[in-house]
Structures are given as structure tokens and as C-alpha cells.
Amino acid sequence: MATVPAPQTLTHLQRLEAESIHILREVVAEAERPVMLYSVGKDSAVMLHLARKAFYPAPPPFPLLHVDTTWKFRDMYALRDRMAAESGMELLVHRNPDAEARGINPFDHGGLHTDMWKTEGLRQALDKYGFDAAFGGARRDEEKSRAKERVFSFRTATHRWDPKTQRPELWRLYNACKAKGESMRVFPISNWTELDIWQYIQAEAIPIVPLYFAAPRPTVERDGMLLMVDDDRFRLRPGEVPIDRSIRFRTLGCYPLTGAVESEATTLPQVIQEMLLTTTSERQGRAIDHDQSGSMEKKKQEGYF
Amino acid sequence: MTDTAYRAPDLVASDIDSYLDQHAHKSLLRFITCGSVDDGKSTLIGRLLYDSKMIFEDQLAALEADSKRVGTQGQDIDFALLVDGLAAEREQGITIDVAYRFFSTDRRKFIVADTPGHEQYTRNMVTGASTADLAVILVDARKGILTQTRRHSYLAHLIGIRKLVLAVNKMDLIGYDRVKYEDIVGEYREFASTIGIDDFVPIPISGFKGDNIASRSDHTPWFTGPTLMEHLETVPLDVTADQARPFRMPVQWVARPDLDFRGFSGMIAAGRIAPGDPVRILPSGRTTTVARIVTHGGDLPLAVAGQSAMLTLADEVDCSRGDVIVRADVPAEVADQFEATILWMADEEMLPGRGYWLKLATQTVSAQLQAPKYQVNVNTMAHLPARTLGLNAIGVANLSTDRPVVFEPYAAPDGTISRDLGGFILVDKITNATVAAGLIHFALRRAANVHWQAIDVTREAHAAQKNQRARLLWFTGLSGAGKSTIANLVEKRLLALGHHSFLLDGDNVRHGLNRDLGFTDADRVENIRRVGEVARLMTDAGLIVLTAFISPFRAERDMVRAMLPPGEFMEVHIDTPLDVAESRDVKGLYAKARAGQLANFTGIDSPYEAPLNPEIRVNTIDMTPEQAAEAIVDHLLIMPA
Numbered sequence: 001m002a003t004v005p006a007p008q009t010l011t012h013l014q015r016l017e018a019e020s021i022h023i024l025r026e027v028v029a030e031a032e033r034p035v036m037l038y039s040v041g042k043d044s045a046v047m048l049h050l051a052r053k054a055f056y057p058a059p060p061p062f063p064l065l066h067v068d069t070t071w072k073f074r075d076m077y078a079l080r081d082r083m084a085a086e087s088g089m090e091l092l093v094h095r096n097p098d099a100e101a102r103g104i105n106p107f108d109h110g111g112l113h114t115d116m117w118k119t120e121g122l123r124q125a126l127d128k129y130g131f132d133a134a135f136g137g138a139r140r141d142e143e144k145s146r147a148k149e150r151v152f153s154f155r156t157a158t159h160r161w162d163p164k165t166q167r168p169e170l171w172r173l174y175n176a177c178k179a180k181g182e183s184m185r186v187f188p189i190s191n192w193t194e195l196d197i198w199q200y201i202q203a204e205a206i207p208i209v210p211l212y213f214a215a216p217r218p219t220v221e222r223d224g225m226l227l228m229v230d231d232d233r234f235r236l237r238p239g240e241v242p243i244d245r246s247i248r249f250r251t252l253g254c255y256p257l258t259g260a261v262e263s264e265a266t267t268l269p270q271v272i273q274e275m276l277l278t279t280t281s282e283r284q285g286r287a288i289d290h291d292q293s294g295s296m297e298k299k300k301q302e303g304y305f
Numbered sequence: 306m307t308d309t310a311y312r313a314p315d316l317v318a319s320d321i322d323s324y325l326d327q328h329a330h331k332s333l334l335r336f337i338t339c340g341s342v343d344d345g346k347s348t349l350i351g352r353l354l355y356d357s358k359m360i361f362e363d364q365l366a367a368l369e370a371d372s373k374r375v376g377t378q379g380q381d382i383d384f385a386l387l388v389d390g391l392a393a394e395r396e397q398g399i400t401i402d403v404a405y406r407f408f409s410t411d412r413r414k415f416i417v418a419d420t421p422g423h424e425q426y427t428r429n430m431v432t433g434a435s436t437a438d439l440a441v442i443l444v445d446a447r448k449g450i451l452t453q454t455r456r457h458s459y460l461a462h463l464i465g466i467r468k469l470v471l472a473v474n475k476m477d478l479i480g481y482d483r484v485k486y487e488d489i490v491g492e493y494r495e496f497a498s499t500i501g502i503d504d505f506v507p508i509p510i511s512g513f514k515g516d517n518i519a520s521r522s523d524h525t526p527w528f529t530g531p532t533l534m535e536h537l538e539t540v541p542l543d544v545t546a547d548q549a550r551p552f553r554m555p556v557q558w559v560a561r562p563d564l565d566f567r568g569f570s571g572m573i574a575a576g577r578i579a580p581g582d583p584v585r586i587l588p589s590g591r592t593t594t595v596a597r598i599v600t601h602g603g604d605l606p607l608a609v610a611g612q613s614a615m616l617t618l619a620d621e622v623d624c625s626r627g628d629v630i631v632r633a634d635v636p637a638e639v640a641d642q643f644e645a646t647i648l649w650m651a652d653e654e655m656l657p658g659r660g661y662w663l664k665l666a667t668q669t670v671s672a673q674l675q676a677p678k679y680q681v682n683v684n685t686m687a688h689l690p691a692r693t694l695g696l697n698a699i700g701v702a703n704l705s706t707d708r709p710v711v712f713e714p715y716a717a718p719d720g721t722i723s724r725d726l727g728g729f730i731l732v733d734k735i736t737n738a739t740v741a742a743g744l745i746h747f748a749l750r751r752a753a754n755v756h757w758q759a760i761d762v763t764r765e766a767h768a769a770q771k772n773q774r775a776r777l778l779w780f781t782g783l784s785g786a787g788k789s790t791i792a793n794l795v796e797k798r799l800l801a802l803g804h805h806s807f808l809l810d811g812d813n814v815r816h817g818l819n820r821d822l823g824f825t826d827a828d829r830v831e832n833i834r835r836v837g838e839v840a841r842l843m844t845d846a847g848l849i850v851l852t853a854f855i856s857p858f859r860a861e862r863d864m865v866r867a868m869l870p871p872g873e874f875m876e877v878h879i880d881t882p883l884d885v886a887e888s889r890d891v892k893g894l895y896a897k898a899r900a901g902q903l904a905n906f907t908g909i910d911s912p913y914e915a916p917l918n919p920e921i922r923v924n925t926i927d928m929t930p931e932q933a934a935e936a937i938v939d940h941l942l943i944m945p946a
Contacts, residue, residue, distance in 0.1 A: 008545070008548070008607070008609045010544070011329055011330060012329075012332070012333040014611075015333065015611060017613070018611055018613040021572075021613035022557070022613050025558045025571075026667075029667070052601065053600070054570075054613070055570075057566060057568070058562035141407045147405050148404045167738060167739045168428040168432045168730075168739050170728060170730060171724045171728050172572065172724075172725065173665075175732050175737070175739045177662065177737035178737055179737060190405075191405070191416060195328070199325060199328070199329060203329075269321045269325065272325065273321040276313040276321075277313050279312070279361055280361050
């Protein structure tokens with residue numbers, strides 16, 4: 001044997017990347033019809049980037065699915081279309097036709113808006129195309145019930161999650177066997193933390209929605225949240241006048257439901273710095289998790305991602 | 306409250322770039338906490354998160370409110386509420402599933418799996434343990450070593466965790482009594498040695514009060530060891546050990562973006578690989594060399610264990626999902642029968658003899674378990690006789706697979722743990738549930754012999770096993786001569802005499818193997834060639850093969866004769882004159898041919914070349930089909946052996 005070169009120590013980001021790529025490939029090898037749920041946020045950006053690396057030089061052999069609510073930020077739609085074109089992947093956009101017909105919106109319908117556009121919309125889309133495995137960008141460090149979910153998370157034919165019958169998931173062995181009509185949600189970035197996501201975006205120069213960086217944007221303050229007036233559908237209450245503030249977003253969803261933070265962070269290190277110096281938890285900015293403890297678990301049982 | 310909530314390290318504010326660089330190079334420790342229910346696992350993890358300042362202000366506020374509402378610690382903070390995430394758990398105050406938590410200190414990143422203490426959720430504990438480097442075994446100082454302490458220690462060791470901490474918890478409730486602590490440590494040491502654990506680090510702690518977690522306790526001045534956090538931050542991790550082992554990469558998926566590229570992707574389980582390295586594809590055993598290590602960012606000069614790679618090979622060898630690419634001169638083992646430790650994880654007990662899917666690395670095969678050799682009593686380590694294994698039972702059993710499996714022993718005698726190629730799961734074929742985990746000990750010698758000596762099973766051995774000589778009886782003659790009728794009778798007679806035979810005729814060949822062929826001369830030649838090849842394989846298998854085809858051309862019949870060893874090809878000419886065959890015209894084909902509706906019909910507008918020296922000639926005018934068959938069988942059986 002020739003001289004043995006010194007061992008290479010992999011960084012934890014390299015290990016996380018390898019683990020995620022392994023998961024992505026397992027699903028493609030075992031599922032009949034996989035799809036990647038693409039929400040255009042930073043976690044989706046990382047997941048899509050990992051998929052492109054996993055199957056290179058082939059394009060990822062599955063489509064992207066955007067379950068649209070029609071109320072996302074305009075910048076999100078722009079990046080979505082750009083990334084689909086760049087990756088050479090098919091982009092499927094699903095809008096719940098019932099929600100569309102009934103004009104469901106975040107101003108008039110509160111929780112129903114999320115239920116119909118997202119939870120029901122996702123179920124419709126998965127059924128419509130017959131997807132049997134859907135990649136999602138959830139992380140275990142986000143929320144307590146996610147901390148307990150498997151990487152390969154089994155769903156009944158009615159898309160329900162039963163936390164009490166989760167399959168044992170040993171080593172890197174994932175059991176993808178399922179009956180007709182049943183499906184899997186698969187979370188390739190389960191073990192990434194928010195800081196890992198940001199550091200990887202920086203290391204790999206992954207394109208993200210500009211809204212993550214501070215810029216002067218028209219905002220109103222409402223119910224303790226700073227909301228951005230992204231288009232003229234935003235219904236101003238009497239006396240409300242949009243004011244330009246230097247803001248950015250820690251998470252992105254429907255623009256009338258997503259709270260901004262005032263910020264001067266215009267670069268990734270500044271964003272990370274601000275995040276690390278913040279003393280409240282990440283998802284504070286999204287109205288959906290506010291109602292009560294255990295709400296995410298309930299939503300997941302019903303089929304929310 | 307705010308001084309205990311999350312606070313970023315000072316470097317974040319003063320020099321974020323340095324902080325990020327430092328953070329990127331921290332090592333990662335994955336560990337589990339385990340032990341009996343109520344030993345304080347969730348509380349300990351909550352405390353670790355709290356002491357490493359990972360709890361945000363708002364979470365802390367919610368925690369304080371929840372603690373008063375549903376907590377079990379009176380007005381104090383119930384740290385367990387931080388980690389018990391599922392609603393059912395919070396209501397019952399128990400942990401039913403493994404929860405993964407993430408935290409980091411200035412020195413290390415941590416992923417901790419909080420595993421359930423209840424015996425009924427052992428499978429979830431094993432899930433958490435399977436990816437851990439270290440286990441913290443918790444013991445309630447008031448109760449000492451319990452069944453679950455032993456059980457979890459045994460499982461942690463079994464699954465390959467070699468770094469153990471014995472955290473004697475709730476020291477505050479025994480007044481920090483040193484003697485009681487040392488009794489527990491002594492009792493544990495005695496037990497541990499019986500299951501092969503020769504090293505562990507004992508620490509007296511209180512998760513509730515925070516003693517010896519992040520800071521040294523004033524209550525235990527007699528304790529000179531590390532605090533739990535110190536130990537977790539400094540325990541050596543041999544992260545490059547896997548790279549020193551021979552190269553192994555289970556193939557996950559083959560990339561074929563175009564006709565010129567075939568990339569074999571997989572996570573490298575062991576060793577390292579560089580372009581030019583000779584490799585072997587298992588189980589086939591073919592060898593080639595690695596051409597490129599392809600990545601999105603350009604080719605790599607080297608890839609190591611733990612990386613997900615995409616390799617191209619120098620030669621066009623068969624290689625697909627389930628195969629394992631290994632170092633050419635140090636291949637992994639291949640076998641179809643094993644002894645293994647089985648951890649049964651389903652409510653329905655194990656059914657010896659039933660087929661389960663066995664998943665090992667990227668291989669999926671059908672496997673059958675034999676009845677267990679014994680079940681392990683986890684309290685006494687005694688081997689108990691058992692006919693099956695029920696939920697959470699651990700036993701040792703033999704199993705066989707329908708195809709050879711590439712593997713390595715899970716725990717080698719030299720201490721190497723091969724999780725990727727030694728660990729498997731069993732999946733119920735009907736419910737699709739994961740019913741068991743298994744750890745391979747070794748291949749059974751019988752399987753190894755059969756596999757490696759496969760080449761010695763000769764065609765003579767196949768025939769000898771059937772007490773016969775392989776033969777090919779080639780019936781030839783005009784359409785309607787009686788070939789199939791007589792061949793059928795011959796086969797019935799052979800069967801009655803206990804021989805192993807098979808009849809190839811137009812019916813079973815034209816519809817499948819040769820469905821793409823017509824009746825032109827070229828197609829007739831190809832038809833015969835294929836039938837000849839199939840017949841030859843069947844004689845290799847030791848069978849007496851009968852074929853019934855017009856096979857009008859001498860050259861093709863001689864071609865088949867040449868494929869076989871001398872003496873095995875027996876030409877049987879069913880010699881029926883054209884006018885007799887045409888007058889029988891069972892299928893009405895002659896009439897059609899005469900009417901010009903059927904081209905290339907043998908004897909009408911296509912020639913029949915009668916055999917010049919057939920081994921057997923049957924005159925169907927003077928003999929009944931039965932008499933003909935009898936004569937052929939007699940001739941066959943008196944042939945010199």
C-alpha cells in the first residue's frame with residue numbers, strides 16, 4: 001500500500017449535509033412518486049440545494065410542489081419561479097379551488113385561512129398527483145412535537161399522523177414500506193438547527209428571499225406585530241398609514257400573518273448575529289403557533305406539514 | 306429570570322465572523338439519556354438546556370406558567386415540561402417517544418435523544434441509542450439499580466455505545482449521602498462487568514437542583530470527578546476511526562443523466578476512496594477501479610467514511626441499488642444464513658418460518674427466522690429457552706435469506722462496530738411495520754460453504770442428484786407428424802419412472818421466449834438457436850429435455866448437437882410421409898398452405914431436410930404413438946451411462 005494520507009475530519013455541517021443527501025436518495029430509490037414541498041423559505045432553500053447536490057449531475061428526479069395561498073410575499077413568488085427554472089425541476093403550484101371560490105383570506109377568516117389553503121390544500125395536492133412521499137423542510141429544533149417526529153414519518157390514507165405508532169427508526173435504516181394510498185412525509189433536515197441553516201446558506205451561497213435582509217419597507221403596526229403592506233390587497237384599518245421602516249423577516253409565510261422585526265442587518269453575518277442576540281424563540285413571528293401549547297401537534301395530526 | 310434565559314456568547318456581539326468560524330469547527334456529540342421512568346431523564350435534559358442558556362425568555366415564561374399549571378414540582382420549574390413534547394405525554398407525565406434536543410456550548414455541539422423509560426417503549430429507546438456516541442444512564446439515588454437500569458445499560462452496550470455515564474440523580478433527596486452513592490456505583494460496577502461494560506464514569510447529580518451538571522456542587526465536596534457538562538464537553542471522540550477501516554459503500558441509487566454517465570451514489574460506511582483505487586462489487590465479486598468522485602462543486606481527489614458520494618467506475622460492470630462497493634483486496638463477507646441478536650419490537654410475536662423483509666444497508670431481501678436459540682433475561686443475563694420472542698424480548702436466532710447479503714459482523718472481536726453493514730431491521734410483509742432490529746454475529750458456515758463452492762456444483766452433480774443422465778431428445782418431423790403427441794407420452798412415461806424431465810414445444814416457447822419471431826427462414830433459425838440454448842441450460846441442470854419442433858434444416862439441428870457434450874443430443878425423427886401428414890391435417894394448416902394463405906409452410910413451399918443418421922427413427926405408419934413412446938424410452942434408458 002502507498003502511504004496513507006491523514007484522516008479528514010468532517011465538520012458537523014459536512015456530516016449534516018451527508019446525512020440529508022443520504023435521506024433524499026433513499027426516498028428516490030424507494031418511493032414510487034416523490035415530491036418536494038417547497039415553501040420558498042430558508043429551510044426550503046437549503047433542502048432544494050441539498051437535493052441538487054444529491055443527484056448531481058442529474059437534476060433531482062421529482063417535482064417541486066408549492067401549496068400556494070395566494071397571499072405570499074411577491075418576493076417569494078419571484079424566487080420560487082427563478083429557483084424552479086435554475087434547478088431544471090418541474091414546479092407544481094396548487095391552490096385550493098374551494099378556498100379560491102370562497103375568497104378565503106387572512107383578513108376575514110383567521111384560522112380557517114391556514115386550514116383551507118395550507119392543510120386542506122396540501123392534502124388535495126398530494127391526492128391529486130398521487131404522491132407517495134413528500135419531502136418537507138421541518139427541523140426538530142423548531143418545536144416540541146417536531147422534536148419527536150421520525151425522519152420518515154408515516155401518514156394514513158387520510159393523511160393523519162399517529163404519534164403513538166411511529167416506527168422504530170434505527171441507524172440509517174428507513175422503512176419506506178407502505179400500503180396503497182398511504183404516504184410518507186420525509187424530513188431530510190430534521191437534525192439541522194437554525195444556526196446550521198444560516199451557516200450553510202452562507203458557506204454554499206444559497207439564494208434566499210431578500211426579505212430575510214433588512215431594507216426600508218412599508219409597514220403598519222397591528223396587534224403587537226409589524227406587518228408589511230406587500231400589495232394593495234392589504235386592508236388598512238381606519239387611521240392606519242403605512243410607514244417605511246427598516247425591517248426584515250425571521251420566517252416567511254402569508255404576508256398579512258407574518259410579523260417583521262426592525263433590523264439593520266443587511267448581510268448574512270449580521271442576520272446571524274442578530275438572531276443569536278435575540279432572546280425570544282424563532283417562531284414568535286408567525287401567528288399560527290400562538291393559540292395554545294400542543295397546537296402544532298394537533299395541526300400535524302390533521303395533516304398540516 | 307432574565308439572567309437564566311438564553312444569552313449569546315460575548316463573541317457574537319464583538320466579532321461575529323470569529324464566532325461563526327469557531328462554531329463551524331466544534332465537534333458534535335450525540336448522546337442519549339436513559340434509565341427507569343421517574344429517574345429524571347427529561348428533567349436532566351431540561352436542566353442541561355437551561356444551564357447552557359438555550360431557553361428563550363418567552364419559552365421560560367411559558368415554562369413557568371406550565372409548571373404551575375401541570376408541573377410535578379409544586380411552584381418550582383418543572384424542567385421536564387421543556388422536553389415532553391407530545392400532548393399525551395404532558396398529560397400522563399411520561400415520555401413515550403424519543404425526543405431530539407439540540408444545544409451547544411463554547412466547546413461542542415450536542416444532539417441529545419431523550420428516550421422513554423417505560424419498558425413498553427423500549428423500541429423508542431433503541432431508536433435513540435442506535436445513532437448515539439454516549440449514553441447517560443440515570444439512576445434515582447433513592448431507588449438504586451432497577452430493572453430498567455440494567456435493561457437500558459445492556460441495550461446501550463449491545464447497540465455499540467462504549468462511552469457510558471452513570472448519573473446518580475436526585476442526590477438532594479438523599480442528603481448528598483456519599484456512602485449511598487458509592488454503594489450504587491459499586492452495585493452498578495458489579496452488574497456492568499457481567500455484560501462486558503468495563504468502563505463507565507459515575508457522577509452524583511441533581512437535575513432538579515443543578516448539582517454537578519454545569520457547575521460543581523458544594524454539597525458533594527468528596528466528589529473529585531468531572532461535572533456532567535465537563536465530561537460531555539471533553540470526552541474524546543474518535544471521529545476518524547471509521548476511515549481507517551477497509552472501504553465500504555452500499556449503493557443507494559444510480560444516476561443516469563445521459564447514456565455516457567453512470568454514477569453510483571451512496572454514503573461511505575467505512576474507509577476512504579480515491580480515483581484509481583481498485584474496488585470489488587459485491588455480491589457479484591466483479592472488480593474494477595474508481596474513475597471519478599463526482600460532486601456538484603467539481604470532482605474530489607478523496608472521499609471518506611461519513612460522506613455521501615457519487616462514484617463512477619472505470620469499467621461497465623453491473624452495479625445497482627443493494628450492491629456494495631468494497632476495497633478489492635479486503636472484501637466484505639457474503640452469506641445467506643446468519644446468527645444474530647434479535648430485538649423484537651412489535652406487539653405480535655415473532656413467527657419462526659414466516660417471511661419478513663430484511664433491510665440491511667440498501668439491501669432488501671426476504672428472510673426467515675428459526676426459533677430462537679435462547680432469550681436473554683435482561684435482569685440476570687441468563688439464557689432462557691424460548692420458542693418465540695414477544696414485544697421487547699431480546700434473543701439470539703438463526704435466519705436465512707432468499708438471496709446472498711453483503712454484511713459485516715455488528716460487533717467484531719477487535720471492538721469495531723459496523724452499524725451500517727451489521728445492523729438490520731425486519732419488516733412485516735403485510736402490515737409494513739418495523740417488527741425487529743437485528744445485529745449480525747456471523748454467517749453460518751453452511752451458507753458460506755454453499756456460496757463459495759457454488760462453482761463446484763457441476764452439471765454432472767446436478768444429474769447425479771436426480772439419478773439420471775442429462776439428455777436432449779430432439780423430435781423433428783413434418784407438421785402433423787406426431788412429434789408433440791409422442792413427446793408428451795415419453796415425458797409421462799419418464800415421470801412415472803421417477804425421472805426429471807421437461808418438454809419444450811411450440812406452445813410454451815412461441816408465446817413467451819420467441820414471441821418476437823415469425824416464420825421466415827431467418828426467424829426459424831433463430832427460433833431453433835434459442836430453443837437449443839434453453840435446452841442446453843436445462844441439461845446443465847441435469848434434466849432430460851424433450852423438444853418438439855419441425856426444425857426442418859439439418860444445419861440448425863447440427864448446431865444444437867454441437868452445443869452439447871458428445872452423446873447428450875439425441876435426434877428423434879418422427880418419420881411420417883408428407884401425404885400421410887397432410888391427410889391427417891389436424892390443425893387445417895396444410896389446407897391453408899395449399900390455398901396460398903400460409904407462406905413458407907414446410908413440405909409445401911419450404912423444404913424439410915430429413916435427418917441422415919438420427920439416433921432414433923420412428924415410423925408412425927407401423928406404430929401407435931404409445932408404442933413409439935415406449936420404444937424411445939427403452940432406447941433412452943439402455944443407452945450406456
